[in-house]
Amino acid sequence: MESLTLSDVEQKYYSELFLSCDVDNAKKVASNGKVLDLFRAAQLSNEVVHQITELCGATRLGHFGRSQFYIALKLIALAQSGLPLRVESLNTVRDLPLPRFVMGKNEQEMRHMFADPENQGPYLPRPPGRVQAKKVSAHETIQPCVPTVDPQPDTTSPVVSPHQSPPTSPHAWRKHKRQASGGNVDRQPSVPGVVWPPFREAQPGPVTGDGMWSAHSPPPVQESWVSFTDTPPSSTLPMHLPSAQPESTTVRTVPSAMTTNEIQRQISGYDDPWKITDEQRQYYINQFKTIQTDLTGLIPGSAAKEFFTKSKLPILELSHIWELSDFDKDGALTLDEFCAAFHLVVARKNGYDLPEKLPESLMPKLIDLDDSAGVPEPAPEVGFSASPVEVTPNKSPSMPSLNQNWPELNQSNEDTAIVHPVPIRMTPSKIHMQEMELKRTGSDHTHPTSPLMAKPPELSDETKLAATITFPGTTVGDGYSSSDSFTSDQEPISSAVNRQRSHSGTSPEGLKVVAPPPPPPRPNASHSRSSSLDMNRNFAAVPAVTSPSGPQQPGVVAFPPAVPPRPLPTQTSVPHGHRSVEGDGLSAHTSTSPHQMPEQPNFADFSQFQAFAVDQPADDGEKPSDSGQAERCAESTGTMRTAKNDVQAEERNATTVNSAKVSTPLAPPPKPVRRRLKSDDELRPDVEDLPQKSNIIATVLATQPSIPRSIGKDKKAIQASIRRNKETNTVLARLNSELQQQLKDLLEERISLEVQLEQLRPFSHL
Amino acid sequence: MAVCIAVIAKENCPLYIRSVPTQGELKFHYTVHTSLDVVEEKISGVGKALADQRELYLGLLYPTEDYKVYGYVTNSKVKFVIVVDSSNTSLRDNEIRSMFRKLHNSFTDVMCNPFYNPGDPIQSKAFDSIVSTMMVQAC
Numbered sequence: 001m002e003s004l005t006l007s008d009v010e011q012k013y014y015s016e017l018f019l020s021c022d023v024d025n026a027k028k029v030a031s032n033g034k035v036l037d038l039f040r041a042a043q044l045s046n047e048v049v050h051q052i053t054e055l056c057g058a059t060r061l062g063h064f065g066r067s068q069f070y071i072a073l074k075l076i077a078l079a080q081s082g083l084p085l086r087v088e089s090l091n092t093v094r095d096l097p098l099p100r101f102v103m104g105k106n107e108q109e110m111r112h113m114f115a116d117p118e119n120q121g122p123y124l125p126r127p128p129g130r131v132q133a134k135k136v137s138a139h140e141t142i143q144p145c146v147p148t149v150d151p152q153p154d155t156t157s158p159v160v161s162p163h164q165s166p167p168t169s170p171h172a173w174r175k176h177k178r179q180a181s182g183g184n185v186d187r188q189p190s191v192p193g194v195v196w197p198p199f200r201e202a203q204p205g206p207v208t209g210d211g212m213w214s215a216h217s218p219p220p221v222q223e224s225w226v227s228f229t230d231t232p233p234s235s236t237l238p239m240h241l242p243s244a245q246p247e248s249t250t251v252r253t254v255p256s257a258m259t260t261n262e263i264q265r266q267i268s269g270y271d272d273p274w275k276i277t278d279e280q281r282q283y284y285i286n287q288f289k290t291i292q293t294d295l296t297g298l299i300p301g302s303a304a305k306e307f308f309t310k311s312k313l314p315i316l317e318l319s320h321i322w323e324l325s326d327f328d329k330d331g332a333l334t335l336d337e338f339c340a341a342f343h344l345v346v347a348r349k350n351g352y353d354l355p356e357k358l359p360e361s362l363m364p365k366l367i368d369l370d371d372s373a374g375v376p377e378p379a380p381e382v383g384f385s386a387s388p389v390e391v392t393p394n395k396s397p398s399m400p401s402l403n404q405n406w407p408e409l410n411q412s413n414e415d416t417a418i419v420h421p422v423p424i425r426m427t428p429s430k431i432h433m434q435e436m437e438l439k440r441t442g443s444d445h446t447h448p449t450s451p452l453m454a455k456p457p458e459l460s461d462e463t464k465l466a467a468t469i470t471f472p473g474t475t476v477g478d479g480y481s482s483s484d485s486f487t488s489d490q491e492p493i494s495s496a497v498n499r500q501r502s503h504s505g506t507s508p509e510g511l512k513v514v515a516p517p518p519p520p521p522r523p524n525a526s527h528s529r530s531s532s533l534d535m536n537r538n539f540a541a542v543p544a545v546t547s548p549s550g551p552q553q554p555g556v557v558a559f560p561p562a563v564p565p566r567p568l569p570t571q572t573s574v575p576h577g578h579r580s581v582e583g584d585g586l587s588a589h590t591s592t593s594p595h596q597m598p599e600q601p602n603f604a605d606f607s608q609f610q611a612f613a614v615d616q617p618a619d620d621g622e623k624p625s626d627s628g629q630a631e632r633c634a635e636s637t638g639t640m641r642t643a644k645n646d647v648q649a650e651e652r653n654a655t656t657v658n659s660a661k662v663s664t665p666l667a668p669p670p671k672p673v674r675r676r677l678k679s680d681d682e683l684r685p686d687v688e689d690l691p692q693k694s695n696i697i698a699t700v701l702a703t704q705p706s707i708p709r710s711i712g713k714d715k716k717a718i719q720a721s722i723r724r725n726k727e728t729n730t731v732l733a734r735l736n737s738e739l740q741q742q743l744k745d746l747l748e749e750r751i752s753l754e755v756q757l758e759q760l761r762p763f764s765h766l
Numbered sequence: 767m768a769v770c771i772a773v774i775a776k777e778n779c780p781l782y783i784r785s786v787p788t789q790g791e792l793k794f795h796y797t798v799h800t801s802l803d804v805v806e807e808k809i810s811g812v813g814k815a816l817a818d819q820r821e822l823y824l825g826l827l828y829p830t831e832d833y834k835v836y837g838y839v840t841n842s843k844v845k846f847v848i849v850v851d852s853s854n855t856s857l858r859d860n861e862i863r864s865m866f867r868k869l870h871n872s873f874t875d876v877m878c879n880p881f882y883n884p885g886d887p888i889q890s891k892a893f894d895s896i897v898s899t900m901m902v903q904a905c
């Protein structure tokens with residue numbers, strides 16, 4: 001083709017256009033598709049388009065190579081200028097304005113392309129040069145065609161002679177002026193001549209994406225970069241661009257200098273159009289200082305509102321800008337946020353659309369704490385993370401916002417905080433047990449339940465509850481493995497208990513529901529054997545204890561008679577534990593006792609267990625099933641634990657050896673304890689049975705002391721006791737499961753009732 | 767998923783109301799208006815307890831055969847009302863609560879905006895997007 005000499009501006013412009021059309025990066029564009037769209041956008045008749053295409057040689061080649069493309073563009077410019085299309089004119093016409101393309105939908109494409117890294121140029125100029133048309137990749141867009149363009153300012157500006165602009169700008173100058181550098185070059189065919197010369201003057205500017213922009217940069221230096229005063233000034237800005245009026249220079253030197261250079265830099269291939277250049281940032285910082293001298297401080301919302309209102313943007317847009325830029329949602333702007341907001345205002349004034357989300361480069365450099373505030377996602381543009389320049393100033397301003405973020409996070413955390421469902425042994429049985437123990441052991445202050453000793457076995461709910469509350473505290477030291485959680489739950493459970501107390505008619509039920517009974521002090525469950533001894537004592541005391549508790553459970557499920565008086569056993573077992581510990585002569589016993597001590601003194605009462613085991617056979621015949629169960633319950637804190645464990649793990653047969661039994665209860669003391677609690681709860685209804693069983697248990701317990709004696713005798717006794725213990729375990733396990741079932745049923749019933757109540761309630765006011 | 771979400775100011779004037787457009791919006795407006803009575807009743811009922819003790823979530827205000835209305839009132843007497851379809855039985859109380867919580871948070875963000883004058887209709891896009899996520903997706 002003919003050689004084509006392009007001015008620098010044209011070169012830039014054309015290359016941008018070519019890039020925009022050359023989406024495949026093939027260095028050539030098909031003749032159809034974008035190129036045709038582009039040409040049509042030039043608002044030339046199809047015939048002319050064809051002619052152009054032909055002239056540039058694309059028809060020959062079948063596609064638009066770069067040179068063809070350039071030639072075509074030049075021809076378009078020619079055509080738009082009304083000059084005849086001739087190849088010769090390509091090089092002869094010097095003052096040819098750049099081809100103008102109606103944006104229309106092309107603009108959208110262009111915008112998209114604009115977002116692409118390569119195509120920044122044509123679009124970037126936008127902000128500085130407010131000429132929206134320019135923004136549209138330097139396509140001259142007829143104002144109406146530019147949807148995003150600020151309608152008002154642009155329409156008037158192009159028409160006005162550029163030379164008029166400067167005078168107006170000073171008027172507009174207030175706080176700062178935004179300078180819409182450049183755009184109007186493309187603007188009107190009518191003023192190409194006028195525009196061109198100044199445009200050319202701007203040539204020396206670095207070649208950025210948009211030739212026009214670069215051209216503008218030097219001259220527009222004087223123009224105010226940001227005008228926050230009136231829109232008219234902004235409208236005149238385009239005019240300013242071409243004019244290198246000195247007046248404007250004086251007024252806006254600084255900002256404009258920033259603008260143009262920055263714009264150029266922006267245009268010059270930076271991926272992120274939202275990036276704040278150094279000059280811009282410096283300008284922002286200066287403005288920040290005018291409001292808030294401390295750069296690490298915050299600008300309150302009201303001050304910021306006043307400041308940005310001067311930009312004459314509609315309140316809605318300012319509101320949106322605020323939403324975007326107030327990163328930590330604290331109602332105040334840090335330096336970073338302020339810069340981001342300012343930048344967005346500048347962009348908006350220059351016709352850029354506000355992004356939906358804060359661009360990455362504008363995000364304050366916060367550590368990602370502010371999740372609750374909603375970290376804005378990066379803008380669609382490929383944005384660098386904020387430049388290093390932004391980082392440092394961000395640090396300090398962001399610190400306060402970091403602090404501010406915390407409360408939000410905390411609050412949100414509080415909302416979602418899950419209170420530990422610490423199982424607290426709420427069962428009054430525990431209290432009973434403790435009371436029993438207190439009665440029995442009396443002086444055993446080491447007993448975990450000793451605190452209860454001070455309390456008489458009051459069976460009032462409050463007492464029980466209080467005891468329960470305190471008991472957990474004391475039982476923490478019992479060595480329950482769950483004690484950790486146990487302790488932590490003290491308070492909530494206590495409160496729960498209190499609440500229960502206040503409004504649960506049947507305290508036992510309330511207690512049960514309130515908290516999964518934490519491993520109760522498990523005096524009973526602590527150890528199987530020792531409990532047997534204790535049971536005697538416990539059961540003896542149980543009647544006194546249970547009777548008051550009995551009436552407390554009026555509505556309680558008609559507990560199955562089979563349910564042994566668990567509380568009794570636990571209670572009795574506790575003292576057993578004590579005694580066993582104290583009088584533990586058994587080796588195994590002793591070995592376990594210290595271990596058990598923390599949990600339950602009864603626990604370690606192996607001897608008791610043995611004694612109990614010995615007595616078991618005798619007792620079995622006497623006791624009814626209930627009592628038998630009760631006995632077994634009482635028999636072993638350890639046994640019960642074991643039983644529970646067995647129930648849970650179905651390892652009834654696991655405890656073949658007494659020692660094993662002793663150890664097993666110890667090993668998972670918490671679990672059995674917990675179960676024990678539950679069973680205790682279940683037993684609560686069954687407390688009534690306790691009195692019946694207490695006797696039996698007492699007898700059983702009474703027999704326990706004989707165990708130690710027998711131990712020394714022979715293995716047979718041990719094995720017998722083992723068998724008995726096993727049986728006891730089995731029975732207890734069964735009992736436990738039954739009680740569990742009862743409890744579940746009760747709870748379900750309660751829930752259903754509550755649901756019904758809820759359903760009925762809405763209608764209450766109708 | 768709500769069918770209609772409304773924010774009513776302290777003076778019982780609406781700040782924001784948005785419904786699924788498929789159904790008559792007027793119906794929802796009316797429903798929200800009538801539910802205000804229930805809200806008033808609930809918040810005035812807790813006479814002994816002051817605001818700090820009163821729970822913000824009011825729960826189900828007003829069930830009809832077509833839909834249910836849930837209420838939530840802030841300490842500044844700004845009311846949020848959510849109308850959900852009765853056929854949508856999968857919505858649990860916790861979900862409603864979380865919806866209100868989100869609403870409250872984004873409302874707070876709107877309030878923090880110095881350019882927002884209390885009493886103005888809420889035009890924040892962020893708020894709109896939050897509400898959109900909670901509304902039944904119009905199909």
